[in-house]
Amino acid sequence: MKNIKLSKLWDSLHSSYWFVPTLMAGFAIALAFTMLTLDQGEIPGLINKLGWIYTGGPDGARTVLSAVASSMITVAGTAFSIVLVALSLASSQFGPRMLRNFMQDTGNQIVLGTFIATFIYCLLVLRTIRGGEQTIFVPQISVTVGIVLTMTSIGVLIYFIHHASTSIQSAHIIGEVGRDLNNAIDRLFPEKIGQSFPELKHRFTGEIPVGFDQEAAPVLALHSGYIQAIDDKKLMNIAKSKDLLLRLNYRPGKYVVQGCELMRILPGKRINEKLTKQINNAFILGKERTDQQDVEFCINQLVEVALRAISPGINDPFTAIRCIDQLSAAFCRLAER
Structure with a gap:
C-alpha cells in the first residue's frame, strides 16, 4: 500500500463535515476580494457594454445582498437540521456503523459549503457599499456575482431536496456499501497477485x-x-x-x-x-474501524443491515435479500483473485 498516512489523512478529511465547507468558504473570501478589486478599477466601459451587470444604487445593492445573506444562513441551518435527522434515522434503522457512510457523502458537504460560501461572500461585499452624499461606491460586478451565486444556491437546494430523499433509502445505502466493499477488494486484492513475474521466477x-x-x-x-x-x-x-x-x-x-x-x-x-x-x-x-485495509468492515456493515432488517421490530426481508445479493457478488469477485 502506498502513502498509508496520506491515505489515512484524506480518509479523515473526507469523513468530516468541516473540510469541504471550509475550502468553499476560503474560496468565497478570495472571490470577494478579487471582484472588489475589479470594481475599484477603471472599467466603466466594460460595465456599460455588459447589459446584465447590476447597475442599481447603493440602497438597492444593500437590500439585495442583505436578503441573500439572511436567506442563505437560514437555508444552511435548515439543511444541517435535515442532515442530522438523516443521521439519526440511519443510526436507528441501519446501525451506527452506517454513520460513517453518511459522513462521507460529498454531496451534503458541498451543499452546506455552497450556502455558507454565498453567505460569507455577501457579507464581505456588503461592508464595502457606500452611499453617502460625498462618496458613493457600488461594487456592481461584485453584486452581480452575488446574484449568480444565489442562483447557484437555488439549484443546489433543489439537488439537496432530491439527494436527501434518496440517500436514506435502503437500496441506495446497501448499494453504496457494496460499492465500498468492491473497491476495498480491488485495492487490497489486485488481480496481479498470484501471477508469476519472469524476474521473480x-x-x-x-x-x-x-x-x-x-x-x-x-x-x-x-x-x-x-x-x-x-x-x-x-x-x-x-x-x-x-x-x-x-x-x-x-x-x-x-x-x-x-x-x-x-x-x-x-x-x-x-x-x-x-x-x-x-x-x-x-x-x-x-477510534473506529475503516475500510482502508479492512475488507471485513464492509462485510460486517452489510451483515448488520441484514440482521436488523429481519428483526421482529422491522421485519423487512427484501432489504436482507439485497444485502445477501451484494455479499454474493463481492465473494464471487474475491474468489477470482
Whole structure:
C-alpha cells in the first residue's frame, strides 16, 4: 500500500463535515476580494457594454445582498437540521456503523459549503457599499456575482431536496456499501497477485525457522485502538535494513491494547526502544474501524443491515435479500483473485 498516512489523512478529511465547507468558504473570501478589486478599477466601459451587470444604487445593492445573506444562513441551518435527522434515522434503522457512510457523502458537504460560501461572500461585499452624499461606491460586478451565486444556491437546494430523499433509502445505502466493499477488494486484492513475474521466477523463499517462537522477542503496542492500516513498506524497509524476520499478530480491523504483543521479531536480541517506536509508527490506530485495509468492515456493515432488517421490530426481508445479493457478488469477485 502506498502513502498509508496520506491515505489515512484524506480518509479523515473526507469523513468530516468541516473540510469541504471550509475550502468553499476560503474560496468565497478570495472571490470577494478579487471582484472588489475589479470594481475599484477603471472599467466603466466594460460595465456599460455588459447589459446584465447590476447597475442599481447603493440602497438597492444593500437590500439585495442583505436578503441573500439572511436567506442563505437560514437555508444552511435548515439543511444541517435535515442532515442530522438523516443521521439519526440511519443510526436507528441501519446501525451506527452506517454513520460513517453518511459522513462521507460529498454531496451534503458541498451543499452546506455552497450556502455558507454565498453567505460569507455577501457579507464581505456588503461592508464595502457606500452611499453617502460625498462618496458613493457600488461594487456592481461584485453584486452581480452575488446574484449568480444565489442562483447557484437555488439549484443546489433543489439537488439537496432530491439527494436527501434518496440517500436514506435502503437500496441506495446497501448499494453504496457494496460499492465500498468492491473497491476495498480491488485495492487490497489486485488481480496481479498470484501471477508469476519472469524476474521473480527463480527467487528463493526461505521457511520460518523451527524455533521461531522460542527465539523471537515480542514488540509491545505503545497505544490502544483499532488498527486502521499497516504501512507494510515501512515494515519491509525495517526488516531489510536490520535483517529481521517479522511476524504480525494483528491485522487491520483488530483492536490492540497498550502493552499487548503487537508482533514478534527474530533475532530478538536486536530489539530496543528505538526499534519498538519505529515498528509502532507503522501501525495506524484509531477510534473506529475503516475500510482502508479492512475488507471485513464492509462485510460486517452489510451483515448488520441484514440482521436488523429481519428483526421482529422491522421485519423487512427484501432489504436482507439485497444485502445477501451484494455479499454474493463481492465473494464471487474475491474468489477470482
